[in-house]
Amino acid sequence: MNDELIGRGRRDGNRLFKEWFDELNAVAENPEPTAYVFVMGSMAEVLRAFDFHVVFPEINSLQLAVKKQALEYLNKAEDYGYSTDVCGYVKADVGVQLQRGRHSNGRIPKPSLVIGTNMCNTYVKWVEIWQRLHGCPAFVIDLPGQRGMSWRSEPGEPAFETDRRYVQGQLEELIALCEKISGRSFDIERLKQAMAHVNSMAADWQAILRLNQNVPAPFNVLGDGLTYMGMLSAYRGTPEGARYMSDLREEMEYKVARGIGTIAEEKFRLHGVGPACYPYFRRFLELFQDWGAVFVSSEYLAYAGGGLDLGITFDLDRPLESLAEQLVLTAQRSMSNMFFSQDRLSDSVTRWKADGIVYHSVKSCRTVSTGMADSREYITRVHDVPALFIESDLVDPRAWSEAQLKNRVDAYFEALAARKVVAAAAGR
Amino acid sequence: MSIAAPSGIDELLETCTALCADFTYPAVKRWMEQHPGGKVVGHFQVYFPEEIVHAAGMLPLKVMGAGDQIESRQADSHIGSFICSICRSSLELGLSGRLGMMSAFYTHPICDVARNLAGIWGRNFPGQPAEILYLPQNANSSHAAGYLSAEYGRLQASLEKMGGTAVSVDALNRSIAVFNENRRLLRELYSIKRTSPWLLSAREAYALTRAGSVMQREEHNEILRRALDALPERPGRKQDRVRVVFEGGFCEQPPLDMLQLIEEACYVVDDDLLIGMRWLTEDVPDDTDDPLLALATAYLETSSYSPVQHDDRKPKEEMLLARIEASGAQAAILAAAKMCEPGMDEQVAYSRALEARKIPYLMLEFEEKMSALERMRMEVETFVESILFD
Numbered sequence: 001m002n003d004e005l006i007g008r009g010r011r012d013g014n015r016l017f018k019e020w021f022d023e024l025n026a027v028a029e030n031p032e033p034t035a036y037v038f039v040m041g042s043m044a045e046v047l048r049a050f051d052f053h054v055v056f057p058e059i060n061s062l063q064l065a066v067k068k069q070a071l072e073y074l075n076k077a078e079d080y081g082y083s084t085d086v087c088g089y090v091k092a093d094v095g096v097q098l099q100r101g102r103h104s105n106g107r108i109p110k111p112s113l114v115i116g117t118n119m120c121n122t123y124v125k126w127v128e129i130w131q132r133l134h135g136c137p138a139f140v141i142d143l144p145g146q147r148g149m150s151w152r153s154e155p156g157e158p159a160f161e162t163d164r165r166y167v168q169g170q171l172e173e174l175i176a177l178c179e180k181i182s183g184r185s186f187d188i189e190r191l192k193q194a195m196a197h198v199n200s201m202a203a204d205w206q207a208i209l210r211l212n213q214n215v216p217a218p219f220n221v222l223g224d225g226l227t228y229m230g231m232l233s234a235y236r237g238t239p240e241g242a243r244y245m246s247d248l249r250e251e252m253e254y255k256v257a258r259g260i261g262t263i264a265e266e267k268f269r270l271h272g273v274g275p276a277c278y279p280y281f282r283r284f285l286e287l288f289q290d291w292g293a294v295f296v297s298s299e300y301l302a303y304a305g306g307g308l309d310l311g312i313t314f315d316l317d318r319p320l321e322s323l324a325e326q327l328v329l330t331a332q333r334s335m336s337n338m339f340f341s342q343d344r345l346s347d348s349v350t351r352w353k354a355d356g357i358v359y360h361s362v363k364s365c366r367t368v369s370t371g372m373a374d375s376r377e378y379i380t381r382v383h384d385v386p387a388l389f390i391e392s393d394l395v396d397p398r399a400w401s402e403a404q405l406k407n408r409v410d411a412y413f414e415a416l417a418a419r420k421v422v423a424a425a426a427g428r
Numbered sequence: 429m430s431i432a433a434p435s436g437i438d439e440l441l442e443t444c445t446a447l448c449a450d451f452t453y454p455a456v457k458r459w460m461e462q463h464p465g466g467k468v469v470g471h472f473q474v475y476f477p478e479e480i481v482h483a484a485g486m487l488p489l490k491v492m493g494a495g496d497q498i499e500s501r502q503a504d505s506h507i508g509s510f511i512c513s514i515c516r517s518s519l520e521l522g523l524s525g526r527l528g529m530m531s532a533f534y535t536h537p538i539c540d541v542a543r544n545l546a547g548i549w550g551r552n553f554p555g556q557p558a559e560i561l562y563l564p565q566n567a568n569s570s571h572a573a574g575y576l577s578a579e580y581g582r583l584q585a586s587l588e589k590m591g592g593t594a595v596s597v598d599a600l601n602r603s604i605a606v607f608n609e610n611r612r613l614l615r616e617l618y619s620i621k622r623t624s625p626w627l628l629s630a631r632e633a634y635a636l637t638r639a640g641s642v643m644q645r646e647e648h649n650e651i652l653r654r655a656l657d658a659l660p661e662r663p664g665r666k667q668d669r670v671r672v673v674f675e676g677g678f679c680e681q682p683p684l685d686m687l688q689l690i691e692e693a694c695y696v697v698d699d700d701l702l703i704g705m706r707w708l709t710e711d712v713p714d715d716t717d718d719p720l721l722a723l724a725t726a727y728l729e730t731s732s733y734s735p736v737q738h739d740d741r742k743p744k745e746e747m748l749l750a751r752i753e754a755s756g757a758q759a760a761i762l763a764a765a766k767m768c769e770p771g772m773d774e775q776v777a778y779s780r781a782l783e784a785r786k787i788p789y790l791m792l793e794f795e796e797k798m799s800a801l802e803r804m805r806m807e808v809e810t811f812v813e814s815i816l817f818d
Contacts, residue, residue, distance in 0.1 A: 080776065081775070081776040081779060081780070082772070082773070082776055083764075083772040083775070083793075085510065085766065085767050085769075085772060086769060086772050086773060087769060090773070118537055118565040118566075120540060121537060121538070121539045121540045121543070121565075121736070121769070121770065122540060122769055122773075124565055124738045125735070125769065125770055125773040125774075127738070128738065128744075128773075128777070129773070129777075132777060138740065139566075140565050140566050140568075140738050141566060142562075142564050142565050142566040142569070142572070142575075144562045144575070144579075145537070145543075145560065145562065146560075147546075147559045147560050147561075147562065147582075148546060148550060148557065148558060148559035148560065149546075149547070149550035149551075149558065151559075159582065162575065162578040162579075163575075165571070165574075165575075166569075166571050166572075166574070166575035169569060169570070169571030170566055170569050170571060173569055173570070173571075336543070339543055339544050339546060339547035339560075340546075340547045340550065341547075342547075342551060361508045363510045365540075366510075366511065366539070366540040366541050366544070366769060367540035367543070367544075369508055369510075369511075370507070370508065370511055370515070370540060370541045370544035370545075370548075371544040371547045371548050372508060373505065373506050373507055373508055374506040374507065374547075374548045374551055374552070375547070375551070377505065377506060378551045391508060391509060391510075
């Protein structure tokens, strides 16, 4: 067995994350152009062309939660005036900002520019908070999303081209703003380099996700998948990011070829909707792993990974137009389509050979959570997919109720096990 | 109940107040009786270009929850526990069949819950096409008006398909004129609130405004005209009361009893209640060749503010300060609906701006369906007394 290869993605990911934070720490001491951005629509391709350092406050908040430090930061924000019902990601970040960037990974630099998208409305409010705290320029890039249940819009069609032109126009305005803030002229060759790296990352990521259709699955999407997804954001459009994804694909192919799974015996395969509970990350995963269950797929890896799940093919001969085109496509097919995902979820269950779906509704994120209970009702009724609905949070440890969660999870697996027995008896 | 011709101002107000709490939608039903085969197009808070629906010969219906009037029997199993009440009760209206007369439903990217509502609606009411009208969140882009105009064109095309007839430029311009008149009358109503709040309580102004959400605007205009004619003659004396601005009613609506308890302690001289109906602050040109562009431009350029629209030219706290100053208010009530992320976020910005200007404020949290108002009454009374005896 090639021990070097197995687990390399996690080890390299941790190392690269540390290097990234070290770089941010250095910038906090010696300021250089820095942009605060979000995982859904980071505009990394444009920012790389200007050598902006990129800060993902969502990732900062998540890391505080995983390290069980979030509550201290939440308290700071609540003392400042934010309600207990406000998004915990926002509040943990406000706690960081109020402490002049103090974070367990080092000091987060102040922003020269903040960029949000409408893929999450709380992003827009978050941008406004940064504007007030730092007085820096803000840019909210509007990405027209999927309009309705049966909405289809293809490049070349009038409706799509209207959206594409709007996004391209905004990109040109963003580029002008970046020029002003960085003091540099826009170099389209630099943009094309970043886009080429994204092409490579997206192709490998799409292949990696598909490799999880194998039994056993080579990775747990809500476990190790978190590191991989973080790399998609933090290193999007960089040679390091492209190399990382290529190496990760090699690792997963190696595991699949040798039937190496992520736990000793894979008894259940699950599709996850929503993120894990990060303040109790290990325990959350154990609730499922203790039953021999692995999360093999999740739309979380689509939208929170920046929409690279379906692959991206930037046409480098028409970079700006192509960038706008792909932004619209990913907005409509990997992000905002989460509101209308019920039939696609059923399809994922089939393709990833999942036994059921776990909806984890998190108080902080109404974007991903509002429709979950309804989607669960639909998918059970229409597609006969066994689905579990649980609630907690992704940042706030106060929303965790282990006994209640465990009862529901255990009952779900008992039902799944019984269903398997019945299916086996019926020869299905 | 007759809505068409209530005689005096008191009867008029009584009728409009009753409409706020009647989720059998009598005004809508009456319109449908008068327009056999007519289509009703529902739209969620906050702003919707109703002129386009009007021009298509259809009735726009603002869906804004059910207040404290109906029990949530089915919606709870479709919506998580930390979602705002207006979303929950709007869905309950649908699941209980009360909105069965709608031919389509539109929501907007105003918040994460509202966008989700399109999916929830689509899954539960396949006979009512549900779509998101993507109002722009980059109001500062020079491309926003053109994009929005095209989005309005998409809406118009959907309505034309639904109704089977084309919507002409002339029809759109005529509808814009009707709505201009409506907005002018509402501005006049709010002017009375600011200058003579003893003639018109916040609750009454709210009921008069809200009536327009369930009826055709020509009819609403008639109601407003009658009210405006009668109000100056209304008996009432100026009292020495604290003047406040109420902020936080842009989407989920506070209970009428909450408005009442506030106005029992002070004059509410301005507010953002149902701001979507008053979003456009000036007349929209009604004689252009491109009325959709005129509407889109007005949405972006001559419009009010709310926590659900980002516009660098309109920092919300600056806009609130301007509202306070323009209305001669001494203080503000900063309300937010429970679980409303945009509203709760904005409360912090508002409160800090008011603190910096030493303007007294009171923060309140509400739900459309709340019964224990005594504690809130005490808070409001204490707040007012602290100003009076400062």
